[in-house]
Amino acid sequence: MQTERQESCRDAPIAKRDALSQSMVGILVDVSGSMERAFDLDSSKDATVERVHTILTTVLRIVKAELNHHSNRSDEIFVTAFGLDIKVNTCDLVAVLDLIAGPEHLRRLEPHDALVKLAKNHGAAHAERWIREHLNKEEARDLFRVLCFDEDLVPELIQKIPPGRSRSSSILSVLRNNLPGGRYVEGFVVHQTEAYCYAQDLVKSKDKVILRKLESIEHSFPKSVLYVSQLLDDLNLIDDDSSCASSSLHSRIKELIDPIRPYIFGGTPMCKAIRRASQVFRFSGARSKVLLILSDGESADGNPRFIARDLKDSIIVSCYLTDAHISDPRCLMDKASPDWPKSDGRQTLFDISSTVKNVDPPVSFLIDFGWKLPPSGESRLFVQANSLDVVDELCKIVVAELTNPCDALVDLLQKVPLSLYINQENASFKPEKQVGGTCYAHAVATVFHLAMHRIVGRDGGHPEFKQIKDRLIADYGKDGAFAERVLERVGPEYRLHFNKVDEIRARQALNHRRPLVAMFFLRKNQWDKFREFYEKTPKEVLQRDNLGDGSTVAGVGDGGHAVVLIRCSPDYLLFMNSWGLTWADGGFFRVKDASVLDRMTFYDVYWTLNDLKQSEKDAYQIEAIKKAKNLTATFPSINSLLFECPKCRITSSVKEFEGDLIEANCPKCEHKFRPTNDDLVKSLYLRNV
Structure with a gap:
């Protein structure tokens, strides 16, 4: 009956697997005694049932995302429950469901x-x-x-x-x-x-x-996502149309866990669970490996930080589960809170989570869901969750995309390709070499060009960098100009605005994929040290001590400079200069922070929906529909998205709404309205075609 190999020994051998699977996801689920109150948010419900529902929903979300993203059905998943109140204290959760x-x-x-x-x-x-x-x-x-x-x-x-x-x-x-x-x-x-x-x-x-039987399936072995998907479907445990357990679903889950309920809520062998996951990953030929840990972080068998080091080729996503109030759960962090004791489970899970750049998928997509990212430019893949929605969203956005880095998120069909395009456009933009005092023109033209590329179907097209730069030089000359004045006068002609911001807000703008114009001022002796530093160490980070205090008397050679802030990290700001590709690191240079360069000022250039013409708004919708049509076969879960009626405020599956692109009908209250949600527009369009 149990077709997978099972081992009862402590270190079950794992055969070397062929490099067939594109991705492998491991899920470690804490079922120890310290987790007994997690998600006990409704005293009228069985907390254990709620928790199991969370786990199964998480597994199903990942499995479906894997199947929807790939035609390659060899992708694999394994799920380990750790913290059982039995001798072996871990088990293969998929094998349990199989039994x-x-x-x-x-x-x-x-x-x-x-x-x-x-x-x-x-x-x-x-x-x-x-x-x-x-x-x-x-x-x-x-x-x-x-x-x-x-x-x-x-x-x-x-x-x-x-x-x-x-x-x-x-x-x-x-x-x-x-x-x-x-x-x-x-x-x-x-x-x-x-x-x-x-x-x-x-x-x-x-x-x-x-x-x-539980003691014979101590170790988890990967199974194909196709197999696990069929297993969950056979068990009839998950309602696709809602992330919340219905009464019938609640009963089914309760019936499911009753046989194993006496054997959970034991100790917390987190090190053992992570060590086993490391073994599974080590013998996998998968291209991408992601480990999701659902726990309160209270390890009873040592320090998981040391074990997690063996997972350096994998991405670790940690989810701290609690029943305590969390003021802002949809928030990623770059630093642990100073209020956490070192022995706190949050600190442990934070420390073993992976670090990613905010501008890269999938973290950059979280912004579209209202998540907050730290201004440092990097985030830890760690969240604190006291609701099912946060866990579900994390898996829907982050975990699924991490295993498919070349694909767009299903639920952001039009936003993701545009976001990726913006990132690619920003990353592929090459520093030009200025002639004379035209740094202002290079910086402003670069930011204008990239800002306008964020407008789909822009009326008049997207002016090229050289076209904008040459126009600015013709208007303001080659002997220098004040970038702020140029922004004030020329921006409105392109329907662009700007705000003068500090470093924190500049970093937040970068999180939203908006490069900024930056200006600073140096004395002559500082300029000499500036050039010397990057000639000798082109990839190093400039510190304040490298420039001196700049206290020399003003004279010839003093002056300001305009550049483009293109990226940030906790350790530095990355600027694009206009001194050609051979200067510093391919035309780019790193500075510790805004205090290093005197009078550093940032200008955030943007446009608003009110600035768009109706034709551009229509073009945006058409582009979304076009992408939806092209990707329907690849992403069949489009119609499983949820939409809230603007009148009755009841949430229904998108596929339940009737109508067309001009007028839609709510399946609950039959209210007729013009669709404005992109997901609904796409769903109605796909049904009509």
């Missing part, structure tokens, strides 16, 4: 039919009559589940079921159908009663059977 579901060919059958099939597989076709006559539906279900955990028990049960059907058996059937509470009448068909009693004994001893 509960039973053999694939029996999963969708009614309990009686499943037992009959199981008996026939063991050559006992005669058992069908006994099964149907002596077991009610609940008894058949319980017995089937026990036998799923240990199929070796099937032959013993069959031996106690007599071959054929006697007249006494028929009398027994009449009696059990008519006598209140009577399973059998003492003295009738004693050999059949023996079979029934044995079946009852098996059900009563299910705890021992389950415990024995």
Whole structure:
């Protein structure tokens, strides 16, 4: 029944896997005693059921994202539950679900039919009559589940079921159908009663059977996402149209976890779980490897930080689960809070999480969902979650995209390609070499050019950098100009605005993929040291001490300079200069922070929706529709998105809305309105075509 290899030893061997899978996702789920209150947000609900629902929703979200992003179905996933209150304290959660579901060919059958099939597989076709006559539906279900955990028990049960059907058996059937509470009448068909009693004994001893099986699946092994998707579908545990558990779903999950409930809430062997994940990843040929940890971070078997170092080729996403109030859960951090004790689980999970750049997918996409990113330019893949929505969103946006770095997020069809294009346009922009005092023209033209590229279908097209630069030089000359004055006078002609901002706000603008014009001033002796520093160490970060104090008397050679702030990190700001590709690091230079260069000023250039013409707004919608049409086959989950009616405020699946691009009908209140949500527009369009 259990087709995957199972090992009971502490260090189960893992065969070297061929480099077939493009990606592998590992999920470590903490089910220890310290987690017992996590997500106990509604006292009317079973906290354990809520937590299991979170876990299964997380697994399903990742599995579906994998399937939707790739035609390659060899991508793999493994799920380890750690913190069981048994000797081995970890288990393969997918294998547990596999056991509960039973053999694939029996999963969708009614309990009686499943037992009959199981008996026939063991050559006992005669058992069908006994099964149907002596077991009610609940008894058949319980017995089937026990036998799923240990199929070796099937032959013993069959031996106690007599071959054929006697007249006494028929009398027994009449009696059990008519006598209140009577399973059998003492003295009738004693050999059949023996079979029934044995079946009852098996059900009563299910705890021992389950415990024995759990201890045999201590280690997790990867399975294909296609297999896991089918398993979850067979178990009928997840409602696709809602992230919240319905009452029926709640009952199904409760029924699922009842057999294993006595064996959870033990210690927290986090090191063991991470070490095993490291082994699985090490022998995988997957291109990308992502490990998601759902825990409160309270490790009982050592310091996970040291074990996590072995995962240097993998990306770790840590989710701190708590029932405590979190004022701002949709927020990534670059530094641990000073309020956290070093022994705090949050500190542990934060320390082992991976660091990523804010401007790179998938972190940059979080902004479109209202998440906050730190101004340093980098974030840790660590979140604090006290609701199912935060966990679901994290998996939907971050984990799925990390395993598919070349693909766009399904739920941001038009935004993601545009965001990627903006990032590529910013990254591919090459520093030009200025002639005379035209740094202002190079800086302003660069930022204008990139800002206008963010307007889809811009009326008049997207002016090229050289076109803008030459125009500015013709108007303001080659002997220098004040960049702020140029921005004031020329920006409105391109329907662009600007704000003068400090370093923190400049970093936030970069998080939104907006390069900035920057100006600074140096004395002559500082300019000499500035040039010398980058000639000798072109890739190093300039510090204030490298320039001196600039206290010399003003004179020839003093002056300001305009550049473009293109990127940031916690350790430096990266600028693009206009001194050609051979200067410094390919025309770019790094400065520790804004205080290093005197009078450093940043100008954030932007446009608003009010600045767009109707044709440009229409072009944006058309572009979104075009991308949706082209990507429908690749991303079939478009129609599973949720949309809130602007009138009744009830959320429904996008596929439930009727109408067209001009007018849509809410399936709940039948309110007619013009669609403005891009997801709804795309869904209605795809249905019409």
